[in-house]
Amino acid sequence: MMRRGRVVxxxxxxxxxxxxxxxxxxxxxxxxxxxxxxxxxxxxxxxxPRAVLVRGATIWTCGPQGILTDADLLxxxxxxxxxxxxxxxxxxxxxxxxxxxxxxxxxxxxxSHSDIVGDVNEYSNSCTAEVRIGDVVNSKSIAxxxxxxxxxxxxxxxxxxxxxxxxxxxxxxxxWGATPEGLLFAGAPPGIKFALGENPKRSNxxxxxxxxxxxxxxxxxxxxxxxxxxxxxxxxxxxYQAHKDKRNVIAPRRDLQLxxxxxxxxxxxxxxxxxxxxxxxxxxxxxxxxxDFRVATFQHxxxxxxxxxxxxxxxxxxxxxSDWWAYKFEVYDAIPHSGSLxxxxxxxxxxxxxxxxxxxxxxxxAAKAVKYGGMAEAEALKLVxxxxxxxLGVQDKIGSLEEGKDADFVLWNxxxxxxxxxxxQTWIEGRRYFDRGRDESERAGMLAERDMLLEKARxxxxxxxxxxxxxxxxxxxxxxxxxxxxxxVRP
Amino acid sequence: xxxxxxxxxxxxxLTPRVLxxxxxxxxxxxxxxxEFVALVGGTIHPVSGPPIENATLVMSDxxxxxxxxxxxxxxxxxxxDVTGLHVYPxxxxxxxxxxxxxxxxxxxxxDVSEMGDVNPNVRAEIALNPDSEILPVTMANGIxxxxxxxxxxxxxxxxxxxxxxxxxxxxxxxxSPVGLVVNWPSMRxxxxxxxxxxxxxxxxxxxxxxxxxxxxxDARAYVKAVSAEGTxxxxxxDRDTRWEAMRPVLEGKxxxxxxxNEIQQIRAALKFAEDxxxxxxxxxxxxxxxxxxxxxxxxxxxxxxxxxxxxDRRWEPYDSPFTVAMKLHRAGVRFCFAYGADAFSAAHARNxxxxxxxxxxxxxxxxxxxxxxxxxxxxxxxxxxxxxTLEAGKEATLIVTxxxxxxxxxxxxxxxxxxxxxxLANRHTRLYEKYRHRPPxxxxxxxxxxxxSSAGKSGP
Numbered sequence: 006m007m008r009r010g011r012v013v014x015x016x017x018x019x020x021x022x023x024x025x026x027x028x029x030x031x032x033x034x035x036x037x038x039x040x041x042x043x044x045x046x047x048x049x050x051x052x053x054p055r056a057v058l059v060r061g062a063t064i065w066t067c068g069p070q071g072i073l074t075d076a077d078l079l080x081x082x083x084x085x086x087x088x089x090x091x092x093x094x095x096x097x098x099x100x101x102x103x104x105x106x107x108x109x110x111x112x113x114x115x116x117s118h119s120d121i122v123g124d125v126n127e128y129s130n131s132c133t134a135e136v137r138i139g140d141v142v143n144s145k146s147i148a149x150x151x152x153x154x155x156x157x158x159x160x161x162x163x164x165x166x167x168x169x170x171x172x173x174x175x176x177x178x179x180x181w182g183a184t185p186e187g188l189l190f191a192g193a194p195p196g197i198k199f200a201l202g203e204n205p206k207r208s209n210x211x212x213x214x215x216x217x218x219x220x221x222x223x224x225x226x227x228x229x230x231x232x233x234x235x236x237x238x239x240x241x242x243x244x245y246q247a248h249k250d251k252r253n254v255i256a257p258r259r260d261l262q263l264x265x266x267x268x269x270x271x272x273x274x275x276x277x278x279x280x281x282x283x284x285x286x287x288x289x290x291x292x293x294x295x296x297d298f299r300v301a302t303f304q305h306x307x308x309x310x311x312x313x314x315x316x317x318x319x320x321x322x323x324x325x326x327s328d329w330w331a332y333k334f335e336v337y338d339a340i341p342h343s344g345s346l347x348x349x350x351x352x353x354x355x356x357x358x359x360x361x362x363x364x365x366x367x368x369x370x371a372a373k374a375v376k377y378g379g380m381a382e383a384e385a386l387k388l389v390x391x392x393x394x395x396x397l398g399v400q401d402k403i404g405s406l407e408e409g410k411d412a413d414f415v416l417w418n419x420x421x422x423x424x425x426x427x428x429x430q431t432w433i434e435g436r437r438y439f440d441r442g443r444d445e446s447e448r449a450g451m452l453a454e455r456d457m458l459l460e461k462a463r464x465x466x467x468x469x470x471x472x473x474x475x476x477x478x479x480x481x482x483x484x485x486x487x488x489x490x491x492x493x494v495r496p
Numbered sequence: 497x498x499x500x501x502x503x504x505x506x507x508x509x510l511t512p513r514v515l516x517x518x519x520x521x522x523x524x525x526x527x528x529x530x531e532f533v534a535l536v537g538g539t540i541h542p543v544s545g546p547p548i549e550n551a552t553l554v555m556s557d558x559x560x561x562x563x564x565x566x567x568x569x570x571x572x573x574x575x576x577d578v579t580g581l582h583v584y585p586x587x588x589x590x591x592x593x594x595x596x597x598x599x600x601x602x603x604x605x606x607d608v609s610e611m612g613d614v615n616p617n618v619r620a621e622i623a624l625n626p627d628s629e630i631l632p633v634t635m636a637n638g639i640x641x642x643x644x645x646x647x648x649x650x651x652x653x654x655x656x657x658x659x660x661x662x663x664x665x666x667x668x669x670x671x672s673p674v675g676l677v678v679n680w681p682s683m684r685x686x687x688x689x690x691x692x693x694x695x696x697x698x699x700x701x702x703x704x705x706x707x708x709x710x711x712x713x714d715a716r717a718y719v720k721a722v723s724a725e726g727t728x729x730x731x732x733x734d735r736d737t738r739w740e741a742m743r744p745v746l747e748g749k750x751x752x753x754x755x756x757n758e759i760q761q762i763r764a765a766l767k768f769a770e771d772x773x774x775x776x777x778x779x780x781x782x783x784x785x786x787x788x789x790x791x792x793x794x795x796x797x798x799x800x801x802x803x804x805x806x807x808d809r810r811w812e813p814y815d816s817p818f819t820v821a822m823k824l825h826r827a828g829v830r831f832c833f834a835y836g837a838d839a840f841s842a843a844h845a846r847n848x849x850x851x852x853x854x855x856x857x858x859x860x861x862x863x864x865x866x867x868x869x870x871x872x873x874x875x876x877x878x879x880x881x882x883x884x885t886l887e888a889g890k891e892a893t894l895i896v897t898x899x900x901x902x903x904x905x906x907x908x909x910x911x912x913x914x915x916x917x918x919x920l921a922n923r924h925t926r927l928y929e930k931y932r933h934r935p936p937x938x939x940x941x942x943x944x945x946x947x948x949s950s951a952g953k954s955g956p
Contacts, residue, residue: 046811147810154814209601229948295948310928314936330924331630331843333601342928349932362806365814369850372904378928382905424853424903425862448813455811 053436062103068405080412083434111158111413116357119148126165136172155365156415166200196275235266275301307339313350345378532573555892586640588873591834609648618653632922675753683760757782788827801834822859832873
């Protein structure tokens with residue numbers, strides 16, 4: 006029970022020693038600065054080579070080429086140029102020896118809150134379509150690096166699930182070290198979060214101020230009312246456009262919320278709907294049918310297996326947990342076979358994380374579709390690669406290893422669905438953003454420098470000695486531990 | 497005992513004669529009338545020794561009679577061909593609230609944390625729901641045994657080792673109490689903006705520490721007073737269930753199980769256990785590896801979990817939670833795995849073996865990972881004489897798989913709980929079977945009555 010800030014006076018003699026150690030320390034800082042200076046840990050990616058050749062891997066293409074053994078992948082200027090045997094490398098290519106290893110597309114998380122500054126929920130209203138996650142992307146989130154280290158390259162940053170119609174999403178690539186704008190995936194269609202069930206009706210928050218809706222019946226009416234308003238707003242604008250050259254015609258007042266919903270009606274914005282029970286899934290499918298739009302994905306969708314045919318018929322994707330259940334009443338009927346069953350019925354299924362921890366091992370989530378329901382291994386890997394790419398509308402750019410697509414790939418030291426396998430390297434657009442070997446060799450320098458700085462600080466009697474190291478952290482360094490599935494369960 | 501059987505070159509009929517003496521005495525009565533079950537042709541993984549291919553395991557009346565390559569199947573035994581499959585001891589989750597929670601967000605289904613700070617008399621096993629849907633789901637992945645304990649307050653209650661199947665909570669209870677669970681107060685001062693003032697934090701922490709010390713002092717005084725009853729002139733003391741419940745800990749019969757992740761907490765708990773002369777088991781994750789050498793030197797076992805976790809601090813290596821087990825192993829600390837002790841984790845405890853595998857991916861020898869969910873768990877929980885390995889005389893609580901149980905893609909094909917086969921069907925397999933046979937709906941149809949917005953449709 007050491008008291009903080011207790012000053013111990015040193016003798017004059019020890020001051021010289023302290024000065025000497027500071028001088029030594031400064032020298033150490035200079036030599037160590039390339040390793041671990043502020044902002045350089047975890048390691049930043051080295052500049053992208055013009056070309057990279059991965060040689061001798063088992064390549065899970067998740068595309069028409071299937072699984073290739075002892076194969077090479079050549080990428081030039083960020084794009085995949087060729088996949089095959091015995092490819093020749095351009096003179097300036099970086100060669101990655103991948104013999105005995107496995108190469109897969111970069112993993113994609115269709116449901117993440119890892120890289121958002123502050124609260125992921127605008128709680129106030131039941132419809133907050135005007136707010137934008139794109140405005141609050143957190144490029145400093147350590148989750149970016151931790152998830153890269155699990156093979157993740159792309160993530161759908163979603164608004165929370167407190168409202169029937171939530172905020173706009175931001176699809177990012179995990180370009181660790183980039184600015185917030187630099188993380189945004191330019192080619193991704195815009196989207197928006199919807200939410201059904203216990204969260205928008207706030208079943209589990211006794212302390213929350215009362216807000217409509219309180220039932221699933223009310224959730225439907227909120228969505229319906231907003232789309233009717235959006236339709237009227239759209240008509241008002243079209244009438245204005247048709248008659249604006251005439252006299253005394255005034256433009257409607259711009260409404261950012263309804264404008265967003267009009268984009269949905271026009272098929273220009275993808276709906277990602279947090280949902281669990283079959284009744285609410287079916288409700289939104291029917292409502293979308295009435296308003297003539299497609300729900301791009303149902304998120305979580307843990308009873309999706311009960312209405313798999315309806316989902317398939319509507320062309321809606323299912324972005325699900327592999328095996329979470331029983332944390333709320335509405336997920337008591339969740340089963341881990343759901344991904345396999347929905348796939349058999351023709352639904353495009355992905356497995357997501359909704360968790361900065363789970364996002365570090367989505368390959369193992371895919372393995373659960375093999376275990377539960379017997380999905381073929383090559384198909385199972387698509388649950389975290391090609392299928393989320395399709396759901397996010399970016400399958401022409403990422404999700405599989407095919408010529409012309411982005412060179413986003415992961416090198417594994419073993420079978421990608423094995424629990425004993427770990428991620429060795431993660432590349433995005435032909436640039437190596439994670440390298441386990443480099444991480445391991447540089448962490449020693451970082452830890453040594455940290456110890457040295459702590460020692461300096463102790464010598465200066467400015468901080469309490471805490472052997473575990475208290476971690477002061479400004480709020481903007483939010484580590485992104487939100488899970489909307491749990492937002493009402495774990496306060 | 498396994499080696500005894502295996503080392504005999506000739507085939508032997510399994511009678512008590514070939515068993516170890518202690519086991520023979522224990523089994524004598526039952527063998528005469530019991531049914532024999534023989535698992536034949538599989539690879540047996542005793543865990544206490546190397547795998548034995550094409551081997552036979554014979555069980556009867558809840559016990560393993562023998563196993564090895566040269567075992568003769570007793571006449572009249574039920575022979576189960578497990579050729580191509582693997583036999584392992586049942587997996588053990590060494591710290592959970594399985595059976596005490598059903599739906600973690602519905603308070604009526606959660607019996608995890610009692611009110612108040614001092615509840616040594618609270619017993620986990622009496623609140624087990626044998627029909628919890630979570631239990632069969634967990635067993636389907638090979639976890640048949642667990643330690644359960646209450647979580648709340650400072651002295652949370654006593655822990656029990658349970659089987660995940662039984663007609664009643666008494667059936668389910670293998671051993672109780674196996675420990676007294678204490679949540680060590682946080683020793684760290686929180687300097688964040690939302691935190692209470694520092695002196696307030698210190699006051700609260702010190703109050704808790706005083707409460708803890710006082711509870712032990714009172715319990716000792718109580719035991720002394722009660723022991724003195726009958727001595728001339730000493731009246732009978734009023735009975736107090738709290739202090740009665742602490743007797744086994746004070747007498748060293750069961751360990752104090754301290755939940756602590758911070759170095760300061762762990763060091764404080766070590767000191768406390770030393771001062772009070774108590775056996776100690778740590779329920780830890782996070783920073784526990786930083787004191788590994790001290791724990792090894794003092795032979796303090798650790799129940800470790802979860803592995804699938806985030807580093808506690810921004811600057812820490814991304815894989816730090818994955819490497820804790822490897823670091824404990826290298827330092828010589830005895831440890832086993834637990835999935836997670838909170839209410840949310842109970843439903844997901846079936847993923848325990850995959851946490852152990854992640855520790856192996858990041859440096860723990862794979863055979864140590866397996867022991868961490870079998871043998872070491874049983875030993876640390878005090879039931880290593882009955883469970884945790886496949887050996888003659890031990891309880892026939894085992895699983896039959898088509899591969900390594902620490903691999904997700906492996907299927908648990910069969911399971912035996914104390915010699916009786918467990919039905920691996922569960923809520924999930926039932927719902928799967930039901931809905932995979934749902935016929936396709938007739939046609940795409942939206943009931944016209946449901947088209948609430950159609951009348952208002954506008955635009956071109």
